[in-house]
Amino acid sequence: MGNSHPPDRVIHPWPLRLTHWVNAVVIAVMIGSGWQIYDASPLFGFTFPPLVTVGGWLGAAIAWHLACMWILVANGTIYFIWSLASGHFKKLFPIRPSEVWNDLRGALTFRLHHDLGVYNAVQKLLYVGVLVAGVMVVLSGLSIWKPVQLWFVCDLLGGYSVARYVHFFAMSAIAGFIAIHLLLVVMVPKVLPPMITGGRAEP
Amino acid sequence: MSPLYRREMLFRALALGAVSSLPACNYEDPDHPDLADRFLRMMSSWNDRVQQALFNPHTLAPSYRPDQITLPPRFNAYYDISQVTVVDPAAYRLQLGGQIQDKAPWTLPALNALPQQQQITRLICVEGWRVIGQWGGVPLGDFLRRVGADTTCRYVSFRCADGYYSSIDMASALHPQTILALSFLGAPLTPPFGAPVRLRIPTKLGFKNPKSLVQLAVTNVYPGGYWEDQGYNWFSGS
Numbered sequence: 421m422g423n424s425h426p427p428d429r430v431i432h433p434w435p436l437r438l439t440h441w442v443n444a445v446v447i448a449v450m451i452g453s454g455w456q457i458y459d460a461s462p463l464f465g466f467t468f469p470p471l472v473t474v475g476g477w478l479g480a481a482i483a484w485h486l487a488c489m490w491i492l493v494a495n496g497t498i499y500f501i502w503s504l505a506s507g508h509f510k511k512l513f514p515i516r517p518s519e520v521w522n523d524l525r526g527a528l529t530f531r532l533h534h535d536l537g538v539y540n541a542v543q544k545l546l547y548v549g550v551l552v553a554g555v556m557v558v559l560s561g562l563s564i565w566k567p568v569q570l571w572f573v574c575d576l577l578g579g580y581s582v583a584r585y586v587h588f589f590a591m592s593a594i595a596g597f598i599a600i601h602l603l604l605v606v607m608v609p610k611v612l613p614p615m616i617t618g619g620r621a622e623p
Numbered sequence: 624m625s626p627l628y629r630r631e632m633l634f635r636a637l638a639l640g641a642v643s644s645l646p647a648c649n650y651e652d653p654d655h656p657d658l659a660d661r662f663l664r665m666m667s668s669w670n671d672r673v674q675q676a677l678f679n680p681h682t683l684a685p686s687y688r689p690d691q692i693t694l695p696p697r698f699n700a701y702y703d704i705s706q707v708t709v710v711d712p713a714a715y716r717l718q719l720g721g722q723i724q725d726k727a728p729w730t731l732p733a734l735n736a737l738p739q740q741q742q743i744t745r746l747i748c749v750e751g752w753r754v755i756g757q758w759g760g761v762p763l764g765d766f767l768r769r770v771g772a773d774t775t776c777r778y779v780s781f782r783c784a785d786g787y788y789s790s791i792d793m794a795s796a797l798h799p800q801t802i803l804a805l806s807f808l809g810a811p812l813t814p815p816f817g818a819p820v821r822l823r824i825p826t827k828l829g830f831k832n833p834k835s836l837v838q839l840a841v842t843n844v845y846p847g848g849y850w851e852d853q854g855y856n857w858f859s860g861s
Contacts, residue, residue, distance in 0.1 A: 461751035478750065479854040480663070486856060487666030567747065568684045568826050568861040569677045580745070580753060 431537035431619035436508065439499040440615060446495065447594065449474055449488045454591060456481030463588055486565070493558060515544045534608050536619060550597040557590035667856050674858040675792060684800055684825035684861065687743045693754035696808065698815045699829065701787075701849070708785040709814045710835055717820060720840035721780070724771025731805075731819050737761045737769075740802055744825035746832065747861055749850075758823040760804035764797040772841045780846035781822055784835040789848035791824065791831060792858065793841075800825050803836070828859040 432440075452474030459467040460478045475481030503509045519541035526532035527542055534540070539547065563574035563583035577583040605612055613619060656664065698704045716728035741759045748754075767774055774797060780790040795801060804823035805812060812818040817834025824832055830850050840846070851857045 457751065461748070479850065482749065482856065483663040483667060483854055486670055487663055490666065490669075564751075566674075566677065566861065569674075569679060569682055571682070571685070580747065584751060 429620065431614040433506070433508075434618060435498070435502045435506075437615055437618060439495050439502070442491065442495045443499070446488050446492045447598070449484055450492055451591060451595060453481040453484040453488070454587075457485060458588070463584060489558075489561065496554060496558070511539055512544050512548055515541060515548065520545050534611070536611065536614055546597060546600065550594060553590045553593035553597070556586060557594060560584075560587035560590060563587075663854070667854075670856055671858040674860045675794070678792075678794055678826075678860060680794055680798055682826075684744050687745065687755045689743060689757070691755050692743060692757055692808065696756060696816065697752075697754050699748060700785075700815075700834075702785075704815050707814045708783075708835060710784050710819055710837075712811075712819045715819050717836060718838040719770060720838060721842040722773035722776050723767075723841050726770075734761060734803065734820060735805060738765065739805070742800060742802070742823070742825070744800065744823075746825070746829050748829040749855065749859065757808050758802065758804040759806040759809075760802040760820075760823065762799065763801045763803055763822070764799070766803055767796065767841070774841075776841045777843050778841070778846055780838075780840045780842060781833045781836050782838040782840075783833050784837050787833055787849045788846070789822075789831055789833045789851065790846035790857075791822075791827065795824060795826055795860065798824070798826055826861055828861060830855065831859050 452472060455468035456473035456475045457478065459473065470476075473481065475484050523532055523541040523543075527540075532540060532542075559573055560577050560583045562570050563577045563580065564587055567574040567580040567583070574580055574583060577586050700707070712731050715731050717734065718728050719726045738761070739759050740762050741757065743755065743757045745753050745755050763779070764774075767779070772779075774793055777793055778790050779793060779796040780788070782788045791801075801822070801824045804817070804821050805819070807813070807816045812821060814835070817832075817836075820836045821834040822832050822836060831848075848855075848857070
């Protein structure tokens with residue numbers, strides 16, 4: 421009230437940081453073990469080299485995949501509930517096509533200014549996109565895991581064989597997101613510390 | 624340290640450093656489980672319990688039309704097709720064990736004389752691929768009741784002519800689509816596909832469909848399985 425200084429505002433609140441880093445570890449195990457499983461029966465004319473797969477053989481890869489899927493889903497659920505309750509999701513909307521175009525041009529010509537904790541339109545689109553991919557990867561994963569008992573999910577995804585492709589492409593979208601995400605962190609390193617410490621919003 | 628080796632180590636560290644070191648924890652030595660093995664086993668038994676809860680005895684695996692059958696059929700085992708064990712149908716006996724009242728062995732003609740069921744169902748391999756086939760045989764639930772099996776027991780175990788073995792939960796054993804298959808694609812089973820008798824259970828993955836059965840037992844003692852003992856999830860339901 422009589423305070424002339426606004427209270428310090430954390431850029432990334434602790435629930436966001438916690439779920440972010442749990443997700444970072446778990447998604448790496450899920451993708452690595454998923455690639456090992458893919459190699460047992462490839463959908464396309466390539467396989468993933470052992471260097472980037474997790475498990476060493478099919479049985480261990482499946483064990484890692486089906487163990488860590490619970491952590492992935494539990495962590496994701498906590499993130500969704502917290503984001504809805506805290507209003508975090510409001511930062512991702514609205515996404516206006518004209519802003520996306522402007523910010524994309526700015527980013528590609530290295531002229532986009534980055535304010536910590538403020539999402540530009542390209543970021544918003546990427547974050548919403550990866551959340552959608554996350555939901556799709558879980559639904560298609562359930563379809564592959566339980567095509568008989570969870571037949572209604574499997575049918576929704578177009579059946580078992582289609583669900584395998586959906587699972588692969590959703591993984592590809594997430595892997596693509598991670599590649600861009602890491603590239604941007606390398607280009608703008610100041611965004612990394614706040615994701616660890618929480619940081620303080622610039623006055 | 625050669626430059627190439629250094630570069631590879633750098634890639635490991637950069638790409639998936641923490642993750643690439645995990646292959647060391649891969650069920651390689653079942654007698655000496657490390658921390659990762661214990662975590663994976665704990666999660667696998669949790670997954671068994673979830674699947675048991677999720678299993679609905681009335682939910683049927685999808686059936687298919689005859690024109691959807693995968694031709695030619697796909698052979699699959701942990702050995703080459705040339706190594707297949709051939710069982711003499713005339714000398715064949717299915718031995719019964721465990722909590723079963725009438726343990727008299729069954730001949731092939733005796734099994735063929737029982738009421739049969741036909742199904743065109745999908746077999747999903749743990750590797751990801753799937754095939755559609757037509758199997759015919761004796762519903763396992765009918766068979767278990769006929770021989771006086773204690774269906775309150777937890778497990779039905781199977782031993783095969785080639786040394787393979789596996790086991791399933793009683794609820795899945797009593798599922799209407801679980802059969803002791805005697806025919807495949809409208810003809811008696813051939814050795815590569817499990818002659819003379821195999822388990823066909825479309826509510827579980829392919830490796831839970833043991834071939835060339837020589838013994839069936841009902842028990843409360845966890846029987847494991849050839850792949851299950853190496854780390855595959857035991858329930859492995861679809």
